[in-house]
Structures are given as structure tokens and as C-alpha cells.
Amino acid sequence: MNAGRVLSKGLVRLWLPVLLVAVWWYASADSSNIYFPPLATILETFQRDWLTARALDDLVPSLTKLVIGFLLAAFGGIALGTLLGLSPRVRSAVEPIMQFLRSLPPPVLLPIGLLLFGITGAMNIFIIVFGAIWPTVLNTADGVRSLPPELRDMARSYRLGFRQRLFAVVLPNAAPQIFSGLRVTLQLSIILIVVSEMVAAVDGVGFYVLNSQQTFAVAETWAGTLLLGVIGYLTTLVFLLAQRRVLAWQTGMHQTRKA
Amino acid sequence: MGVLTMTGMTENTGAAALEVILELQGVEKAYGSGSTRTQVLDGVDFAVNRGEFICVVGPSGSGKTTLLRCIAGLMPPSGGRTLFEGDVVTEPPAKLAVVFQDYSRSLLPWMTVRRNIELPLKNKFARGERAERIEHALRSVGLAGKGDLYPWQMSGGMQQRAAIARGLAYQPDVLLMDEPFAAVDAQTRIDLEDLVLDIQREYNTTVLFVTHDIDEAVYLADRVVVLSGAPTTVSHEIPVDLPRPRDQVQTKLDPRFAQLRTRIFELIQNAKSSSVINRA
């Protein structure tokens, strides 16, 4: 790939966001409407609250909870999904309960989370895990069940042990589906950390946004919202990079097939 | 054992002196139940001696894959039994390997060819020995230096070589092959046929090779087992008394080669027409 093409691809992607930010900047430049402070003011607040040591007070707790919650949901979801995918018996026993839990809108869990954990980080994590785990569970179970019969025969006739079958055959085969589940789990995790911090927390970005709204700190409200957007964007980016690495074989295979 | 093998290869008449490694006794298989029940295998009997190259021929749908899966312990027969070194097969025997019909789907696309070959060896051999075996197997099938490619970076013929290398490195006593060359082009097929003959000699493996191609069967085999049309039994066993080593040109010019293939062709045609009559 030559540098010119990379550059022009970047330009194609960037022109609209850049344009919108510019429009926002000039349109709001001498705004006196208290709900729409000038972008310059918002960015100053952003800089003050999120690009200095102050950020540690709210950003670090949020990110820590998000990462712990997501990892628990991810690994728990893969483990549970694998179990369901491998054992029809477990599946038929657990399926009805799971369908019920899954159809609860995640915010409904907030009051129960509060009862169980009070206003703590554990409560936010609880909400993430129980609200975001299901797409990974279901996709993993599907992926595990989709093992082609040829590979099943191969694994049996070469007498591969359980661990080899699981880690070298079954899970890699399910990996593309697991990743699409994980992506939804990640998005839900971000939503749920924010919502649960808004409802019940003493720190965190969600708490900051709602708290500043309630105290009419309008520039802070905007700056916090901007930060949430940036967090969502960057975590998805990191996720996609990880996915590209793990599923490199699949990308390669599809490109070869097309060629 | 080497002596036995040599006897097996040149003259198949002294079968009494040979050691039976694989024996099928009245193997039956039916799919489905009730009114949809179809009898595919209807009592298949034959035996394979150690070091022999056996080809099983039968028309498509006659139950060759079914038979092979029963022998490999991947599927229980609904009647009769298979003996491997005297023991009834109930699960895949440790000293048996299968090269499947659909090579592109039996290799793991997320692993390099080297790791594909290594996977079944992990429980059997220490690390150092594994590496040696893998390189040797890759060299034997003409894939030296290609171990770091992924299966999907290879042509169909190379993938099938890789699948064969995996079977070889596992060092089975018996290698089962299910129409392994059905999907490769003619030239590759010829190369792979000779490859299998060479490695059978080198590794001294017993080979049970399933094919619907009569020429291929006669060219490769010490003995051809001809299946009847479904419901399938063994209609004939034809010893192939062509000299070894075989040669794609010389062997196929041999008048005996033509006789054998005509004979087997007629047997299969008869089997097909009789099975049509049976069904009508």
C-alpha cells in the first residue's frame, strides 16, 4: 500500500467529522445560550477535568470497573457458552432460565444490584456482568455447536484429548462467532457502566456527567459526554485490533478464496 | 515383519503365512429407522494382512465412506464387527490414521501445516522427536520447507499432501484413505498415487484405500475388494499380480493391467444393474 492511498483513505473518512467540528466551533463561538456553551469553553473544561491529574478521580474508577466488568462478562460468557454448546443436557436444563434472564432489560437489574451491593463499584460491575454477558454466551454456544463433522471426525480419529479438542479445535472454530458476541458485550458494558454510575455511584464518568447536569455545570456536562464518546470509540478500536490479530487466519482465508 | 511384507507385495498366494491386521466380520450398517430405514452395508467380510495395500472399489453411494467410518471406530456398525489386531473396534484405534475425502475441511485453517501435523503427535512423542517426525513427513510428501504455510495458502494437491503427512507422522500401522485424490487434477493425482506407493514402501504401512476409480485401484493395490451396489456386500476380491515397483507408463501398458481393469469394470457394472433390478 502506498502512502498516497493511505492518506486519501484517511481524508475520505475524516472530512465529515472535521467539517462538523468546524461548524460546531464557529456556530457556537459567541453563543450566550447557557445550554450551548462555545465549543472552546467545552474543550477548556475537557482539558481541565480530563487531561490533568483530576481525571484520576473519575476516569480511573470508571475504566477499572469497565475493564473488570467486561473481562468477567467475556470470560464468564465464553465459559458458560462453551458448556452450553458442548452439552445438550446442560443446554436443555439452563435454556429456559437463561432466556428469562436475557429478556430482562439490563437497567431493571439496578435496584436489585443496589439491594445486594449498595452504592459500590461491585454493584456497577454486577450490572455489567449480568446485563452484558448474554450475547457472548449465546454466540459462543452457537459457535461451539457449529463444529464441522469433518473436524469432529478428525479430532476423534486422532484421539485428541479434551483440552486439545477444546483449545485447538472447538474454540478456534467458534472464534469468529465469539468475537461478534464479545463486540456486543463490549458495547453493552460501556452503556451499562455509564447508566449504573448515573444511578448509583460516588465517582466515575457517568456520575460526573449527571452530577454536573444536576448542578447546572453545563460545560462539564458537555465535556463528560464528549469523554464518553471518546472512551467508546477507543475501546472499540482496541477491541477491533485484538480481533484482527486473533482472527488473522480467517481474514487471510477469505482473501485467498476471493482471489 | 519386513520379510512378510515383501512376500505380501510380490506373491499374494501365500496368504496363510501372513498376519491379519484388520478383519471385517459381517459388518452391517443401516441409517434411519422405521420406514425410512435403509440398509447400506449388508454383511461385509474381508481381511487385510499386515503390509498389504488394499483398494476398495464401489460406485458412488455404495457405502464406501460408511464402511471406512465403521473400520475407523468413528461409527458403530449396526451388525457384525471389525477386529483390529484381534481386538473388536469400539473407538478409534491408536495405531490407525485416516486421510479423509475432504482434505480441505479436515485441516485446521487456524494452524500452520506444521502445527496441524504436530497436534495429534503431542500425546505420543516428546517435543524433539515430534519436530523430527514432522520434517521427515513433510519431506516424504514433497512439502519440505512449506511447514509454515497455512492450509488455505496451498493448492488442493498440497493440502492433500499435508493431510497425508499428518497421517504419516502419526506413524499408524494402518492408514485408511477415503477417495483421497477425487478432487485434485489429473497430473497431481498421478503424482500423489506414486507418492502413496513410495511412502507405503518406506514406512511399511498397511493401506486401505477407498476409491471409485478402477484404474487407480488396479494401479495401487495388492488386492482389490469389489463392493456390490447397495445394500452392499463384497462381491469379489481380485488379487493384483502386477509386478512392483509400479510405473505409471509401464504398468498401465501391461496387458494384465487391461485385463484386470476390464474384469473389475464388468463386476461393478453387473453389481449396479443387479441392484437396480433389486430396487425395482
Ligand SMILES: Nc1ncnc2c1ncn2[C@@H]1O[C@H](COP(=O)(O)OP(=O)(O)O)[C@@H](O)[C@H]1O
Ligand atoms: N449420516 C447418514 N445418514 C443417512 N444416510 C446416510 C448417511 N451417510 C450416508 N448415508 C447414505 O448411505 C449411502 C452410502 O453413503 P456413503 O457411505 O457416503 O457412500 P460412498 O462413500 O460409497 O459414496 C448413501 O445412499 C448415503 O445417502
Ligand SMILES: [Mg+2]
Ligand atoms: Mg464417500
